[in-house]
Amino acid sequence: MQRTENLVSVFREIVGDAHVVADQDKLRSLAVDDVIPGLMVVPGTIAETSKVMAVAHGLGLAVLPRGGGTKMSLGGIPARADLILSTRRMNGYADYDIANLTIEVECGATVAEVQAKLSAEGEGYFLPLDPPHFREATIGGVVAANSNGPRRLLYGGLRDIILGNTAVLANGDIVHAGGKVMKNVASYDLTKLLIGSLGALGLICRTTFRIYLKPEAEATLFLAFADLKDADAFLHKALPSFYYPAALELLNAQAAAACRNLPPLSGEYIVAVGLEGIREAVERQIADMAEMGRKSGAQGTASLKGDGHRGFWISYSDFTDELTKSHSELIILKSNFAISRQTQVLAAAEKAVRKGGCECALACHAGSGILTTAILAGGDVAKKEREIIKIIEDMTDMAVKSDGNLVVEKAPRFIKENVSVWGKIGADVGLVKGLKEKFDSTGVINPGRYVGGI
Amino acid sequence: MEKESIIRELGKIVGETDVLTSEMELQIYGYDASLIKGKPDFVVIPESTEEVSRIARFAHQNKMLLIARGAGTSLSGGPVPNQGGIVMLMTRMNRILEIDLENQRIVVEPGAITLDIKAAAAKLGYLYQPDPASEKATTIGGNLAENSGGPLCFKYGVTSNHVLGAEMVLADGRIINVGGKSLDNPGLDLIGMITGSEGTLAIATKIILRIMPKNEGVKTLLAIFNTVEDGANTVSGIVKAGMVPATLEMLDNVAINAVDAFYKIGLPIDAAAMLLIELDGLQDGLDRLAEHVIAICKGNNVRDVKLAKTDAERDKLWMARKGAFGATGRLRPNYLVNDGTVPRTKLPETLRRVGEISKKYNVQIANVFHAGDGNLHPLILFDERDKDELDRVHKAAFEIMQLCVEMGGTITGEHGVGVEKLAALHLQFCPEDLAALENVKRTFDPDGILNPGKLNLMASEACGAKEIAYAEN
Numbered sequence: 001m002q003r004t005e006n007l008v009s010v011f012r013e014i015v016g017d018a019h020v021v022a023d024q025d026k027l028r029s030l031a032v033d034d035v036i037p038g039l040m041v042v043p044g045t046i047a048e049t050s051k052v053m054a055v056a057h058g059l060g061l062a063v064l065p066r067g068g069g070t071k072m073s074l075g076g077i078p079a080r081a082d083l084i085l086s087t088r089r090m091n092g093y094a095d096y097d098i099a100n101l102t103i104e105v106e107c108g109a110t111v112a113e114v115q116a117k118l119s120a121e122g123e124g125y126f127l128p129l130d131p132p133h134f135r136e137a138t139i140g141g142v143v144a145a146n147s148n149g150p151r152r153l154l155y156g157g158l159r160d161i162i163l164g165n166t167a168v169l170a171n172g173d174i175v176h177a178g179g180k181v182m183k184n185v186a187s188y189d190l191t192k193l194l195i196g197s198l199g200a201l202g203l204i205c206r207t208t209f210r211i212y213l214k215p216e217a218e219a220t221l222f223l224a225f226a227d228l229k230d231a232d233a234f235l236h237k238a239l240p241s242f243y244y245p246a247a248l249e250l251l252n253a254q255a256a257a258a259c260r261n262l263p264p265l266s267g268e269y270i271v272a273v274g275l276e277g278i279r280e281a282v283e284r285q286i287a288d289m290a291e292m293g294r295k296s297g298a299q300g301t302a303s304l305k306g307d308g309h310r311g312f313w314i315s316y317s318d319f320t321d322e323l324t325k326s327h328s329e330l331i332i333l334k335s336n337f338a339i340s341r342q343t344q345v346l347a348a349a350e351k352a353v354r355k356g357g358c359e360c361a362l363a364c365h366a367g368s369g370i371l372t373t374a375i376l377a378g379g380d381v382a383k384k385e386r387e388i389i390k391i392i393e394d395m396t397d398m399a400v401k402s403d404g405n406l407v408v409e410k411a412p413r414f415i416k417e418n419v420s421v422w423g424k425i426g427a428d429v430g431l432v433k434g435l436k437e438k439f440d441s442t443g444v445i446n447p448g449r450y451v452g453g454i
Numbered sequence: 455m456e457k458e459s460i461i462r463e464l465g466k467i468v469g470e471t472d473v474l475t476s477e478m479e480l481q482i483y484g485y486d487a488s489l490i491k492g493k494p495d496f497v498v499i500p501e502s503t504e505e506v507s508r509i510a511r512f513a514h515q516n517k518m519l520l521i522a523r524g525a526g527t528s529l530s531g532g533p534v535p536n537q538g539g540i541v542m543l544m545t546r547m548n549r550i551l552e553i554d555l556e557n558q559r560i561v562v563e564p565g566a567i568t569l570d571i572k573a574a575a576a577k578l579g580y581l582y583q584p585d586p587a588s589e590k591a592t593t594i595g596g597n598l599a600e601n602s603g604g605p606l607c608f609k610y611g612v613t614s615n616h617v618l619g620a621e622m623v624l625a626d627g628r629i630i631n632v633g634g635k636s637l638d639n640p641g642l643d644l645i646g647m648i649t650g651s652e653g654t655l656a657i658a659t660k661i662i663l664r665i666m667p668k669n670e671g672v673k674t675l676l677a678i679f680n681t682v683e684d685g686a687n688t689v690s691g692i693v694k695a696g697m698v699p700a701t702l703e704m705l706d707n708v709a710i711n712a713v714d715a716f717y718k719i720g721l722p723i724d725a726a727a728m729l730l731i732e733l734d735g736l737q738d739g740l741d742r743l744a745e746h747v748i749a750i751c752k753g754n755n756v757r758d759v760k761l762a763k764t765d766a767e768r769d770k771l772w773m774a775r776k777g778a779f780g781a782t783g784r785l786r787p788n789y790l791v792n793d794g795t796v797p798r799t800k801l802p803e804t805l806r807r808v809g810e811i812s813k814k815y816n817v818q819i820a821n822v823f824h825a826g827d828g829n830l831h832p833l834i835l836f837d838e839r840d841k842d843e844l845d846r847v848h849k850a851a852f853e854i855m856q857l858c859v860e861m862g863g864t865i866t867g868e869h870g871v872g873v874e875k876l877a878a879l880h881l882q883f884c885p886e887d888l889a890a891l892e893n894v895k896r897t898f899d900p901d902g903i904l905n906p907g908k909l910n911l912m913a914s915e916a917c918g919a920k921e922i923a924y925a926e927n
Binding site for chain 2: 059100102123148159160173177178180182187200201213215239240241243258277282334337339368369370401405427429431
């Protein structure tokens, strides 16, 4: 107790009295996998963050960074949690260069905050980033978790749209990687190394993104299919085409039911095609791709523009939140795989889940080979522990067989204790451990949570 | 180990005839397209991953330096064995292993020539997008090592956006796979780390690339301006209108003259700037976009603007850009090309100051650049036999790098640090940054065996960056 009181005063000195949280109830609510943190510190600047990290490093404290809290269930069970470092006060812009189409954002700003600001700018700009939970998710969390959305199909993923990162390392060093130009080969690409690192090598404090002017036209085309075979036939025509849709999403009925604004179409599977670009091109995409769908056996097609279209995509990004309202404890898995295998992976997921006596909502970034599975255990998850573990194992095998892997994004602790939350560990884990050893040898940041249990 | 026994051991791995040791052969593999020169002790030509692995293990066990090399087109000294060692020539591992259309991937060996890969994909209606100017000669392994760019980057990104996975041999000979055909593999982005690492971290032996379906339509335009500002403002105007052309390439007066003198394509030799613009996408609306581009050109005092109507016309417009380096190179015996990048809006000011640097050091500079992404290519022309001029060239080059950093950009956009820019790294990085970069090198290659003296500070400390960078004085 004496130690905690001392720590409180040390951190208050750095970040100010109001920004150190020691209230036990509050701290209990911030528990990660039931591990209750000792304190929460909320630095307001990168300089303060650097000082906090240096102190933590000196005292051997474990620091768990937290933004909007949407990724706290990701990763292994933390070995220790002395400190939650909340990034929410660092939410400004280090550089805001509309003319060059780049912005440098601090980690604690939410994706929604950034989008709102850009949208109000001149003729309207946007960040080509639409991750799940974008209203709460912060830039730092999204980058650390490599959390991409449907429109990566056209604009690329985080590794393609990020130009630079600034990070505070475990020892407090502030390190700059990349910059604000699109071409930059000055030494190693640390920028990419930090994306998806869950802070293992350093706390990502600022990120520079490429931004775009809003497209002239936008629309969504929906196609309903009775079975996976027909949906697959459509995807096999759409993917190699020159239509270049912005998003190509395959949803099962449970996932579709959790979205808003969906036109009344009957079918077990819905393909939602996001279209963006110049007016003439979007009109042609709607017409030609709907025809392509009908020829592949679509039972119905419909399109949406304007608020209806935008509302659908917002609800889609939050579909697991909607499911949470009716299912107390969701288990969320992310599989990645070679795109030709998508319907096999989907079918295998359905089979594994059914065998385990559960249901699932499936949402697949079909052009990118990413599947989000929300397992709906129905009632008490603890009673289905063994079945759920088996589902995760079966789905991991399938993803690995399909040139990919599987990450458990959210599950209760008793499940996480019994599965590999980062999927199959490859031979490259030695290098990951080696880098961790060099960047954070004492395991200050997120100990136990990253790949290989580092 | 004795030289003879090294040759014997290497011969056991790749076969006697694939170990080169004659003075002439060693000279051939001692340089690239930069001014940096060196000489290897041995050259070996592996034909398989297994052989590469065994060579690496041998080098590791005997603490010998190992430098992988493709076609040697690097412009920064990347593959130059300036500390000796074993040069491993990757050009015989040049197979296209798999064209996986369903997954939109192509799997190749590192020695495959970039244009051959593009051609193989194009035959099937797909594009491998990166298009470094040297694509006819460069190997994909070299592109990966240097993270090469090219004129299409404004829309499609650089090599690292298209390299998704690799099999690679580590410094101790271990073979591991990183990335893959799928996206978002959990764990650190090691494939992103390897790309652009100039062969200092690992040696790729199999590379998985993204290929994309060919666009339906393309529009190519060429605009001539009386001032560089008008050209640069046109670029800004196009981008501001929300267009993302595949290409926005500019040539200045010196380059225009050089190109026209060689290719005789009727360019106006008194023009200050030439801008090549290419739009691609669905046919629908593309005409309207091209008209919009023409209107923006006219709004910026364009002197003449042409829209290619046929493929032949398009090739002719491109010829001016693609031949620019070669044609400019004819003006003087040597040229040194910088490739700093600045934020696009800083281009007019940067070019004006490059002009001042040219006057200050009394060196002729031709500018050919990727205007969309702010990537400069000042070609500094000289005769290397004139030691005084050479000294002024190096000083001018260094000052241009300083200028790019001052403008908020980088010392190198696509040619790499290599040996040439080691002394400029500190312009861009603080000591903490450099320490972090060094930690990467130490993790992958603790003994400093792979391509030493390149890219990172650890290597530069070891060999004395400044001395090497100016060794050609």
